[in-house]
Amino acid sequence: xxxxxxxxxxxxxxxxxxxxxxxxxxxxxxxxxxxxxxxxxxxxxxxxxxxxxxxxxxxxxxxxxxxxxxxxxxxxxxxxxxxxxxxxxxxxxxxxxxxxxxxxxxxxxxxxxxxxxxxxxxxxxxxxxxxxxxxxxxxxxxxxxxx
Amino acid sequence: xxxxxxxxxxxxxxxxxxxxxxxxxxxxxxxxxxxxxxxxxxxxxxxxxxxxxxxxxxxxxxxxxxxxxxxxxxxxxxxxxxxxxxxxxxxxxxxxxxxxxxxxxxxxxxxxxxxxxxxxxxxxxxxxxxxxxxxxxxxxxxxxxxxxxxxxxxxxxxxxxxxxxxxxxxxxxxxxxxxxxxxxxxxxxxxxxxxxxxxxxxxxxxxxxxxxxxxxxxxxxxxxxx
Numbered sequence: 001x002x003x004x005x006x007x008x009x010x011x012x013x014x015x016x017x018x019x020x021x022x023x024x025x026x027x028x029x030x031x032x033x034x035x036x037x038x039x040x041x042x043x044x045x046x047x048x049x050x051x052x053x054x055x056x057x058x059x060x061x062x063x064x065x066x067x068x069x070x071x072x073x074x075x076x077x078x079x080x081x082x083x084x085x086x087x088x089x090x091x092x093x094x095x096x097x098x099x100x101x102x103x104x105x106x107x108x109x110x111x112x113x114x115x116x117x118x119x120x121x122x123x124x125x126x127x128x129x130x131x132x133x134x135x136x137x138x139x140x141x142x143x144x145x146x147x
Numbered sequence: 148x149x150x151x152x153x154x155x156x157x158x159x160x161x162x163x164x165x166x167x168x169x170x171x172x173x174x175x176x177x178x179x180x181x182x183x184x185x186x187x188x189x190x191x192x193x194x195x196x197x198x199x200x201x202x203x204x205x206x207x208x209x210x211x212x213x214x215x216x217x218x219x220x221x222x223x224x225x226x227x228x229x230x231x232x233x234x235x236x237x238x239x240x241x242x243x244x245x246x247x248x249x250x251x252x253x254x255x256x257x258x259x260x261x262x263x264x265x266x267x268x269x270x271x272x273x274x275x276x277x278x279x280x281x282x283x284x285x286x287x288x289x290x291x292x293x294x295x296x297x298x299x300x301x302x303x304x305x306x307x308x309x310x311x312x313x314x315x316x317x318x319x320x321x322x323x324x325x326x327x328x329x330x331x332x333x334x335x336x337x338x339x340x341x342x343x344x345x346x347x348x349x350x351x352x353x354x355x356x357x358x359x360x361x362x363x364x365x366x367x368x369x370x371x372x373x
Binding site: 062079080082083085086097106112116124125126 | 183239346
């Protein structure tokens with residue numbers, strides 16, 4: 001095999017490897033975008049598909065986002081400095097008592113506000129499981145209960 | 148002549164790296180009580196082998212602004228820059244941790260090239276324990292107490308305690324003046340279920356923490372769910 005043939009062969013192998021890698025990676029990443037794998041959840045997270053029963057939804061996004069489009073029956077509780085933190089807590093209390101579980105969501109998976117709010121709900125110590133929705137609003141925006 | 152294709156092959160499979168290297172990827176900061184905002188800078192270097200363009204930097208929270216200092220987004224290999232974060236303290240207390248994600252041109256939305264962390268500690272100068280007092284419906288209407296501890300350079304006194312319902316009687320007990328109190332709460336009756344908000348006002352000059360609140364709950368359904 002001469003040098004030129006070797007070059008062509010190496011080039012073809014490289015192209016095939018790159019193409020194969022791209023084809024494998026593409027659908028995998030697309031799948032990950034909307035898939036919640038319970039095995040990979042953090043301890044305080046829950047998949048949308050696993051949320052069942054009498055649930056209190058807490059929206060940790062901004063007031064404007066909540067007013068524009070939110071989960072039906074959700075209450076607002078965020079960390080916005082313009083909001084009254086004591087009022088959020090007081091208004092949430094009867095709703096938490098009436099629910100079997102509290103699920104908190106914010107804008108997306110990378111948003112950490114829901115975890116802050118979850119900590120505050122847990123400190124109220126009302127005996128209700130408190131979970132953060134994996135994927136946040138991104139996970140539920142296409143679901144029918146949104147209003 | 149077999150050395151030539153070998154070299155070309157090695158060059159072909161070497162990835163062209165685009166990498167942001169941060170001097171301090173985790174910043175741990177203490178915030179003073181009189182601050183309403185605070186700013187921290189993350190210095191970085193393009194340690195990769197090609198020019199990069201920063202397309203997005205986001206903390207996923209309206210409380211934390213993230214910007215590339217100087218509005219410069221393109222960095223040649225070896226070039227350095229700064230990402231500036233500005234946090235609005237607002238209602239946060241205690242230890243808070245915020246991840247900041249940085250996307251370079253070509254990154255997928257779900258796979259940013261870099262992540263740094265801002266961890267900060269905001270003093271809690273008045274701590275209540277527990278946050279909720281509980282009585283069982285129809286059970287004994289016994290007194291229960293909220294422990295109120297102050298951790299501040301100045302003394303903090305409780306000036307008043309009010310409740311949202313007349314069913315709760317309250318009494319302030321001084322354990323150590325300006326440092327430690329107990330708020331005793333006694334329901335007049337537990338025959339009916341109910342919820343009361345207990346507001347504890349203090350004389351602290353830290354306005355955000357001046358009014359504290361906790362709860363009194365009379366309920367048959369407060370036992371942990373299975």
